[in-house]
Amino acid sequence: ILNVEQSPQSLHVQEGDSTNFTCSFPSSNFYALHWYRWETAKSPEALFVMTLNGDEKKKGRISATLNTKEGYSYLYIKGSQPEDSATYLCASHTGTASKLTFGTGTRLQVTL
Amino acid sequence: DTAVSQTPKYLVTQMGNDKSIKCEQNLGHDTMYWYKQDSKKFLKIMFSYNNKELIINETVPNRFSPKSPDKAHLNLHINSLELGDSAVYFCASSPRLAGGGTQYFGPGTRLTVL
Numbered sequence: 001i002l003n004v005e006q007s008p009q010s011l012h013v014q015e016g017d018s019t020n021f022t023c024s025f026p027s028s029n030f031y032a033l034h035w036y037r038w039e040t041a042k043s044p045e046a047l048f049v050m051t052l053n054g055d056e057k058k059k060g061r062i063s064a065t066l067n068t069k070e071g072y073s074y075l076y077i078k079g080s081q082p083e084d085s086a087t088y089l090c091a092s093h094t095g096t097a098s099k100l101t102f103g104t105g106t107r108l109q110v111t112l
Numbered sequence: 113d114t115a116v117s118q119t120p121k122y123l124v125t126q127m128g129n130d131k132s133i134k135c136e137q138n139l140g141h142d143t144m145y146w147y148k149q150d151s152k153k154f155l156k157i158m159f160s161y162n163n164k165e166l167i168i169n170e171t172v173p174n175r176f177s178p179k180s181p182d183k184a185h186l187n188l189h190i191n192s193l194e195l196g197d198s199a200v201y202f203c204a205s206s207p208r209l210a211g212g213g214t215q216y217f218g219p220g221t222r223l224t225v226l
Contacts, residue, residue, distance in 0.1 A: 034214070042219070043116075045217075046216070099157055099170075102155040
């Protein structure tokens, strides 16, 4: 994998459903993987920064896992609520550069 | 207490004009960035500065010139604006240059070139 890729591109779930989406990134020279939440008309807001293989982070109903050897991360949302509706971006930090390479995001819509 | 602020929020201008977007952060961070959100909603890095020094310049036309008067400010000046420059521009900052430091984003500036 040369770029950061996210799937699915968009997702529509009902309130209360649990959901997950994937971020694939180059595994060579891996340094860190970021997840951001981006609501419409606002700026991206950091959720997690993960660096270690097997790392798992949690914030309320949202959690993320990291596999640096195969180059993927999953983001899980348990019991989705309408306020979870947003685009979820992942971004990869490779080497020691300060550059983040963003994926195109997964747009989540949660309806009642 | 806004952490990363940008002005203006909206900018509508004619082709050929020169315009500037300002960015300020009050987080005490060393590193600042400019990103462009393209028509496909993709965030792409344009520039990064660390302690007023240019670190990353990602194949951006030289009509775009960033300026960092101090480490709390990173302004973006664009000469001879073209239709294709229409986009949302985001400023961001992070505590330091290297490493996995979280980036904090400004609210964005929507530039429309007519």
